[in-house]
Amino acid sequence: MLWLLTSLVIFLSVGFLALFFYKQKFWLSRLQKIEKITDAIKNKRIPPSFLLTGDPLLSAISRNLxxxxxxxxxxxxxxxxxxxxLNTILKSMAEGIAIIDRSHLIKIANESFTRILGLSGNPQGKKLVELVQLPEVEKxxxxxxxxxxxxxxEILGTETKGKLSGYFVVDAVPVITKSQDLPSDIMVLVFRDITEIKMFEEARKEFVINVSHExxxxxxxxKGYVETxxxxxxxSKSEVKRIYEILKKHCQRLSSLIEDLLLLARLESRKLTIETTPVSIAEFLAETIQDLxxxxxQKECxxxxxxxxxxxxxxxxxxxxxxxxxxxxxxxxxFSIPPRKLVIEAQKIDQNFxxxxxxxxxxIPSKDLPFIFDRFYRGDKSRSSEQKGTGLGLSITKQIVELHGGQIRAxxxxxxxxxxxxxxxxxxxxGLKEPMEKS
Structure with a gap:
């Protein structure tokens, strides 16, 4: 009887141990699979399988994972x-965009920001003050x-402020958080280059002054002669005739000025079609010289x-x-004195005429060369004041040349x-689209 009881105890113990090790192996394999699933999720991958079988709890965990x-x-x-x-938008923008934090550290910056500030490398991770000295912007x-x-x-960039040069409008826009109680720690900086606008305004003012002067x-x-x-x-009839001749001369001068102004306005607005045709330049220049x-x-040239x-x-x-x-x-x-000599050369260089x-x-003095094609520009006042003309000839010529797809330089x-x-x-x-009468 004792022997039988001992055998039963041993049998049950072996059974429990076998069940224990089986369960342990079962849960160990499931835990290992859970570890692989969570590792894949942590590394932003999709696991091969989420299936966990053998227990309702494991199925619930599988679905949740x-x-x-x-x-x-x-x-x-x-x-x-x-x-x-975001990158597409920032890259396509002409404005310089940078996102900074409260310490003025640049978090993001687009290519235009790098170009406008004249930076050589990526500004991300650097402070604005390290790249360009702009106390007014920092403030x-x-x-x-x-x-x-x-x-x-609005700021004026100069050489003393790094490589930023020209006129700019800088906008500082705090990024508003959802909670109005929390102040923004992020800001968007926008650099807009208005140099061309400023230059256009200055040119317009100068143009008005020059026209008024002319x-x-x-x-x-x-006015003086009419009052006379x-x-x-x-x-006397001879004196009246002299006055009328003077008035006629200045009428012609005003007429030429107005005609040139209207022509220049049409040229600059690109409302002129260049109607080209194949031309023998030798014949063309010979005819032009004959006309002149x-x-x-008269000029002994x-x-x-x-x-x-x-x-x-x-x-x-x-x-x-x-x-x-x-x-x-x-x-x-x-702008020459006798004996005047003029040379006209025509040649082919590479694929250009x-x-x-x-x-x-x-x-022409070197200081005047960059400006001689500007409207009304006169370098040597003492000489140019003696010459008749509207002061628009070179400006008109430059526009005609550019409408032919060419360039002119002095x-x-x-x-x-x-x-x-x-x-x-x-x-x-x-050329451009709208035709213009040749008159």
Whole structure:
């Protein structure tokens, strides 16, 4: 009996031990699988399987892990999409954009920000003050953080403030949090380059001043002589005729000024179509020189025409191109003294047609060269004041050349003459759309 009881105890013990080790192995394998699933989720991967069998609790854990993984993948995908959209927007913006924190540390910056500030590397992770010294901007940022509202300021960048140069509007915009009780610790900085706008405003003001000056002189003469005629009705016929001749001369001057202003306005607004046709430049220049022969004779000027042999035909608008050549020749003759000599060269260089008009005149000082194509610009006042004209000829010529897809530049030294060099691609860029009458 004792033997039987002992055998039963041993049997039950072995059974319990076997069951214990089986359960332990079962749970160990399930825990290992849970560990693999959670490791995959932690590393933002999708596990091969979420299936956990053998117990209702394990099935519930399996479903929960799958839901967590699905939501995590959704959030990751949405985050990537938002990042791509943000980067696309920032990259496409001409304005310089930077996101900074309260310590003025740059968190994000677009390419325009790097370009505008003249930075050589990625500004991310650096403080604004390390990159460019702008005390007024630093102060504005602090005030915007304190007030928790957008602030804006116009600044002038100079060489003393790093590589930032020109006129800029800087906006400091705190990023408002959902909770109004918590102040924003993030700010968006926007740098807008308004240099061209400022330059346009200055050019417009200068243009108005110059036009007013050009109109004032003939109008004053008109007023003076009209008053003379009114106050002196018994003037001799010869004196009245002299006055009328003076008034006529200044009427023509005003008419020329207005016509040139209207033409320049049309050219600058690009409302002119260049109607090109293949032209033999040798024949074209020979005809032009012939047309100008009376002027050359009057000015006692000798002309040397140098045309490269076998020069291909050039796509130009004969009417407007001739106007450009007339203006350049007339300008060369005005600013030179006898014995006047003019050389006109035409040649092919690479895939370009190059025309040079070379005079032996006064020359142009280097300080004036960048501005000679500006409207009404006159470098040497003592000489230019003696010359007749509207002061718009070179501006008009430049516009005509550019509408042909070409470029014009002046090469000159004082007392050594000037070379006007016109360069055009042999395959011309098309002109603009709206035609203009050639009259």
């Amino acid at each position: 799958e839901d967590i993984s699905t939501e995590l993948q959704r959030l990751i995908h949405a985050s990537k999409e938002e990042e791509i959209n 504005m940022i602090e005030e915007a953080f304190k007030a928790q509202e957008p602030l804006s300021q 109109l004032r002189t003939p109008l004053a003469i008109f 005629l009114i106050d002196n009705p018994r003037l 022969h009376p002027l050359f004779k 000798t002309v040397n025409l140098l045309i490269e042999p076998d020069l291909p035909t050039v796509e130009i608008d004969p009417f407007w191109f001739q106007q450009a050549v007339y203006n350049l020749v007339d300008n060369a003759l005005k 190059v025309l040079k008009i070379i005079d032996n005149g006064f020359g 090469i000159s030294e004082p007392e050594k003459g000037t070379t006007m060099e016109l360069t055009f691609p042999l395959q011309r860029v098309n």
